Amino acid sequence: MAEGVMVQAVIFDLDGTLVATDRFWPDAARAGALRAFKDLGWDRDLPDGSVWMGMVGQPLEEAFEAAFPELAAADRKHLLDCCVEEEHRLLDEGRAGLLPGVIETLRQLDGMGVPLGVASNCSQGYLDALLGGLRISKWIREARCLDSPGISNKAGMIADLLLTFGTRHAVMVGDRQGDRDAAWANGLPHVHLYRGYAQWGESVSAEATIGGIDCLPEVLVRRTRAIDQVLSKLEVPGGAATIGVLGRRCSGVRDLARDVAARLKAAGREVQSLDGYGWLRDPDEVAEQDPDDPLVAVSEALDLNQADLALSAPLDEGCLRVVALPFGLHPSLLSSLERVIWADGTPEVLERRLRGEFSSLGGSRRMEWVRDQVWPLELAMTRAFPPSRLAHLTVDLSNALEPRVTLAPGPD
Structure with missing residues (x-):
């Protein structure tokens, strides 16, 4: 009897789970920060790479508020806008890439007839640029982000995807504690990708842990x-x-x-x-x-x-x-x-x-x-x-x- 996958949907986080965000975001953020600091006349040191990478997977407005609490709201928004502009410039230049095993895993699960979705704390423009630019949209049936109608957080994205797929027999795959929390808020099991962008000391207990996305099918067949x-x-x-x-x-x-x-x-x-x-x-x-x-x-x-x-x-x-x-x-x-x-x-x-x-x-x-x-x-x-x-x-x-x-x- 051939083995198959029982779950009726798999929902993925984007950054650090499917996408190698470290290829472009730290450089984009540094370039954007240099622009903003010059525009606003600031003389201060740039944050190091760990600060920028710590933002990955979080809503950027919240991440920038946590990293720059001393800035006025308008100045912080200008900094964020500059960083996002630089990010899209690098995306347009083709700097984005997928993590190892992503294409093979998406193709395998799609071939098994499992609906695949994405839930990401990003904008619609960023989501479209990555799904289209990295040519994985053909396997992703539905995707949600912070710009999706009626959505305010990742738990809401997952809930909406479950309604769209017409099932609760699903699993969430991600690399940050926020991904796990959003999965559990919907009563779903979570598969934690420990080689993603979780920060030092960020404990992520989950129903399963994998070192690479290529290990996911083996977990699902259990x-x-x-x-x-x-x-x-x-x-x-x-x-x-x-x-x-x-x-x-x-x-x-x-x-x-x-x-x-x-x-x-x-x-x-x-x-x-x-x-x-x-x-x-x-x-x-x-x-x-x-x-x-x-x-x-x-x-x-x-x-x-x-x-x-x-x-x-x-x-x-x-x-x-x-x-x-x-x-x-x-x-x-x-x-x-x-x-x-x-x-x-x-x-x-x-x-x-x-x-x-x-x-x-x-x-x-x-x-x-x-x-x-x-x-x-x-x-x-x-x-x-x-x-x-x-x-x-x-x-x-x-x-x-x-x-x-x-x-x-x-x-x-």
Whole structure:
């Protein structure tokens, strides 16, 4: 069975991740500073290269304010404008270049059918000049910057790209802490390129770390291998059967179910996929749920009749039904499942994904509903019906790039 990439989008930072900004920015900044200092009659030393490179990846207005706090706003703007003008002059002269392995990696991922995006704290002119001038725009389906409509920061760029791509099953790749923060603000895993432009002492913890962009495909295929390991340990029946993927909200149930179905299809099985989250009733129409009576609460939150009709529908011989199932520990749901996978994650990661999923949609009320109603009810269900006894496998999805499989005792 050929290995593929499970994520449905990859979003890249630009400077220090795809582009070798050190080839032009320090020289441009020094030239611009010399011009500005002369124009304004300043007699002062130029910052060294580490100061200029420390600005890379940040919004330039903020970076210049941090580097030159003593300057009046108008003088600082003139300095910035001169540096940007010199930067574009060098770009027009062809000084920009890509980091090693970029073309090969973009071509490989695009060939796998993975949508690629860029999120950069730059202007539209800079973005267009680099994507076009370095001839990588043919692989980048969408790009966002600080000039993009409705965008004020990198987290907003990523949120907009996810909406455009129509998926949250994505990964962010970058070299600075700000890239990681923007990824986590959207509940996404982050791949840190440690040979980029992160400054001394800038700690960037991430789901994966790579020394070069050419290492990225190998990192992304780890999830594929983990899913294959899940299926190997699950001992998937050869005949018709229903596989339920259960777990707490925001643990990654739906993405895991989607990936399980994809790998079964790649192995030649006929697969029917169901998203049981469509059976949830509108929370605005459901009374406050009592976790002390979880079975009744689940019957109010989830349309069990609709679920039963879907899960009891006959399957063709040899066909597998893979269903992402909220509140799947309910006995009436479990009874329809031949195999059960329980998805889990740390509270910190679940909270991060919750914020990422709903904050970009302006869904503060839905976040409160999950925290105050759904999670307590799910916890009550796990106490009444322990996954450790009822699931065949537990999959820790705290690191979405590299799920960890744990064998459970399984049903009797």
